[in-house]
Amino acid sequence: MxxxxxxxxxxxxxxxxxxxxxxxxHWLQSHYTFQIKSFWAALIGILVCTFMIMTIILSPFGAMGLGLIWLWMLVxxxxxLIRLLDGRGHPDADAMWV
Structure with a gap:
C-alpha cells in the first residue's frame, strides 16, 4: 500500500x-503473482495516462485515469493484504480486478 x-x-x-x-x-505464490500483475498493469496505465496528460485535449482524462489507477491499486x-493476513491464497491471481 x-x-x-x-x-x-x-x-x-x-x-x-x-x-x-x-x-x-502455493498459497503465497498466488500473492506474488497478484503483486507482479498489479505492478505491470499499473505501470502501463500510468505511462498511458502520462502520455494523455501531455496532450492538451486528453489531459483531463489522463488526470482522471491516474486517480482511478491509484484507487484500483489501493483496493x-x-x-x-486481508487475504494474506488470513493465510489464504488469492483465488484468481491472474484476474485484473480483485
Missing amino acids: IGNIIGITSILAVIIAYARRERAP RSVVG
Missing part, C-alpha cells in the same frame, strides 16, 4: 516477488 505513495517501494516489491515466487508455498492492495 505504501507503493501507492512512494514509487520506489513498488519497484522493490516486484523485485522481491519475482525472486521469492518460485520457492514460496487491490487492501484485498491482497
Whole structure:
C-alpha cells in the first residue's frame, strides 16, 4: 500500500516477488503473482495516462485515469493484504480486478 505513495517501494516489491515466487508455498505464490500483475498493469496505465496528460485535449482524462489507477491499486492492495493476513491464497491471481 505504501507503493501507492512512494514509487520506489513498488519497484522493490516486484523485485522481491519475482525472486521469492518460485520457492514460496502455493498459497503465497498466488500473492506474488497478484503483486507482479498489479505492478505491470499499473505501470502501463500510468505511462498511458502520462502520455494523455501531455496532450492538451486528453489531459483531463489522463488526470482522471491516474486517480482511478491509484484507487484500483489501493483496493487491490487492501484485498491482497486481508487475504494474506488470513493465510489464504488469492483465488484468481491472474484476474485484473480483485
